[in-house]
Amino acid sequence: MTGRVSDAIKHGLQEVQAYVVMSVAALRAVFTPPYYRHDIVEQFEAIGIGSLTVVLLTGFFTGAVLALNTGITLDQFGARSFVGRLISASMIKELGPVLTGLMLAGRIGSGIAAELGSMVVTDQINALRALGTDPIRKLVVPRLLAGFFMTPVLTVISDGVGILGGWIIAVFQLRVASSIYWTSIIDGLYMEDAWMGLIKPFFLGFIIVTIGCHVGLSAKGGTQGVGRATTNAVVASSVAVIAVDFFLTRLLITLMY
């Protein structure tokens, strides 16, 4: 029993070590040539444009349901007109980054792990190395850059449509005047909130992509291994999104407020 626990701890530490080694190698490759520009553009499109639909839908309905729920609560205090203030603060500081992160963990984390895992088990990664290409530069760096830069963009879009969803509910269901809603949105928003909502997605994008790449590149055991890698990537990156969000929020509150 003790042996099994120590084996599990050892295995866990080895995984973390391998993840850190890969991430450091990827970061080093970001700043040194050669670059595979075609792959970088392709990944910006796949991760950025490709994730737009899921982010738009998630953001819109989150803003709408937030308006519905906060409307009921605010009614108890006769403060329905403050609904915009609550939506902007919640969406921009917390829900926008985290929900976008979770959606991306599901969509691109799984996609990366499945794609790279399939390449590992069919020897395509070894074929790349045999042909003189570093898989970190060719496969990880383009995904890392796309995840790092597109997650904040997608988060801002999610925030925007979330506020729009809230506006629709506030105006047509809660009967709050449109001008009051928008004034309340601006009144409730502080510069620190905007920075927090903008800084967090960079880290979340990095975490989602690097976990997907690490899990995919470590896949073993044929198609079953690829399936396992895909599941592990989604679980690990989703948990990491929530955990990193907590620690980052704590850090940013200390630094900015």
Add this chain to the structure above:
Amino acid sequence: MRIAPERSPALDEALGPGSPIVVFDKVSLAFDDKVILRSVSFTLLTGHTKIFLGASGAGKSTILRLILGLLRPDGGVIWVNGERVDEMSEDQLMRVRGDLGMVFQEGALFDSLSVAENVGYKLYEESDMALDEVRSRVEEVLGFVGLGEHIDKSPSMLSGGQRRRVAIARAMAFKPRILLYDEPTTGLDPITADSIDNEIIKLRDLENVSSILVTHQLRDAFRVATNTAVRNGGRVEIVPADARKADEAEFIMLRDGVIAFEGNAAELRAATDPYLKAFLS
């Protein structure tokens, strides 16, 4: 056209015909408690062929991965093309791999690329060659393996044998001096396997490529060892090799990670060891 690293004239002379181009000296490798190779030593001479035989799990494919630097040995020394590869970093190995072509089991073609992009991968991505030059080289090598009409197809649209031939075309496109074949005919019908064997023979005899073939298909191993490619007018013919040429192909039988036999086709056929006889029967 060659994107392999340039060699100094002295090294070029030292690695000329008949000199060692791949050397294994007491190479050992184990994964956890499982010993894969135990003090394996052999030498491949320039322009010659080594054919590794053995049961599944005997360590045949591992030898190819060690030559490429995809695996590192636990002990021993490996020389490839005049350079010691067992101590090299991944960056240094990239240079050595510029002169090594590998045909993986099942081909390992890139699914997301077309046949032309697969074959010209190294030239497109890792060289400064002009795109029209790359295209003409791709057409040339695909013509060499008889797949010129499939140039714009996706690998998924090809049969198993065609995919292996595309893999051979990819491995030879940048004109490496050494080609490594990992079970190139396994799972193929005899006629398709013959066409793959012919490509291996043609590359060895017409392009002067040194080759290492890993297989457990005896029929293909003997066919590669005992035949030669000759030009007859404009045509290439595969004909039985004379004794001198047949001697240039040497068999190595691996058993439980050690070399159980080393010699030419005639010596292998005449072997009296019960394991070898059982393997050959």
